[in-house]
Amino acid sequence: MAAATPAIRSPTASPRDWLVPLVLFALLAAVPLLAKLGPEGFILSLMTRVVVVALAAMSLDLLIGYGGLVSFGHAAFLGIGAYAVGILSSHGIEEAGPQLAAAIGGSVLFALASGVIALRTQGVYFIMITLAFGQMLFFLATALSGYGGDDGMTLPGRSLLFDRPWLKGDAALYWVSLAVLGAAYLGLRRVTASRFGRVLRGLKENEIRMEAVGFEAFRYRLVAYALAGAVAGVAGFLLANLSGFVSPAVMSWQRSGDLIFVVVLGGLGSLHGAILGAAAFLLAEEVLSHYLEHWRLVFGPLLVLAVLFARGGLVGIGRGRGA
Template sequence: MSARPAGIVLPLLLFAALALVPLLAKLGPESFILAIMTRVAILALAAMSLDLLIGYGGLVSFGHAAYLGIGAYAVGILSSHGIEEAGLQLAVGLAVAATFALATGAIALRTEGVYFIMITLAFGQMLFFLATSLAAYGGDDGMTLSGRSRVFGTAFLRTDLGLYVASFAALVLAYLLCRRITVSRFGRVVAGTRENRVRMEAIGFSPYRFQLVAYVIAGTIAGLAGFLAANQTEFVSPASMSWQRSGDLIFMVVLGGTGTLHGAIAGAAAFILIEEVLSHVTEHWRIVFGPLLILAVLFARGGIAGLFRPRGA
């Protein structure tokens, strides 16, 4: 099997399986299955945006969940003021996420290595504590939404099937966008900077500007995931932007295989499904899940995506 066909097997399987979810859900507890798989699609969207930074840019962000929180709070805050139109909420969420990414990325990207990790963590925690101080919007306890967003006045997102279709469509479109970015000249510069920054500067590129644009794109996509997450849970809290959530996203990327995009989707699905199974066995499921992740890192270096690569590729 050549590398190219092997590289499209897992994406095709993943998207085919996700496309069949509405049909398969009718064979079991439909609402439960749609809820789980909607969560998979949403967190896969967030993990994929992070993989754009980690896998292609070599930028390990430990504050990526901040953008999930921004998208979620855009829904919650506007909804509390009677603005329930999805288009307006989404526009505000994406604009704020992009602005925050631009402002923080402009500072964080002047560092590298562990310093970059720590400064992204600091910015993420700064936003977390800001959210806990918003007493008018629930503070540390969070806030419950009056209902899901409306799409042009319709209740499309207020049905489980409608929200799943919207989440799946967002995931597919974001995947195609990210795939196009990674194979473009822009993406090659970002990847080249990860390999050798000095060489990229020597041939006339400005790595900082390219990395900053990639950082803003990743943050904006995560903001979209936050918008969808708020609509699914109908609840918004600072926990959505905590460092633990950022850690979970990194786990998903590593588990699925960095630098593949579809690996992040597979990693998110595996993470959530394993969590769901183990949480029904014991409330201390993370004690079991932790060693499983360590074993995956040690013995499956390419993650889940690596299992679909031909030997020697």
């Protein structure tokens, strides 16, 4: 009886829950220093991409890993964020504040509007309808001939902070991106552990059970969908600043597929798995494309093999043996 005293206070908390993310962020924080040892601009730009993709993937993890909502249109929010920068700066508004407000506001609006319809559906219908909404936005972007249409548009420069070019340096953009990622990680970690997060996780486990204790699935999922969209919108803002270029390609359905892959590769339902997944994905792409012209011939089968054999993602690799 003594041994069975219930661990009421966070029964599954283990040092591991903090250790791995801590190491990951420490490594990311060391990047600007290490970058000086090599081609600095290249390393910083690649690692900023890792951070930005991790941010988008982390928000997708909130949906897939915690909410059980397999969204196949998440790149649409990247696109909204990126176009918020592109469209506003083409009208002379280069200040980050309004751009971010537009990125977040646009993402939330789109999430609410599309979520109201998509979240009425289940399972595979949800996958396909999110895909369709993503495509809808993609085609809208290609038709925006005033903003580059198919070809996209080049930005006049990076966003301004309080009228100053704080983001101009590569290291500055990296640090800002990393800070956003850190804030998103801490924020989402709290959200997933909160009352709201518990409802979201419960709905993934057993929707009818949750409705039978009084939770209306739709509302909680819609809020989660909007929250994830907002975070991905911020990632889109950063992505536009990183590449200095905005085109419909950022929200093609393949990008949405990439994001799902990153989350699954890293490990669902862990948040920091998104960082591991993004690093592994982008570095593998970088290395493969460096050595092989047709690197996708290797990359595609790798994806298939990863699905067939590496279940639980990178996060799960050490965990299985450690336990």
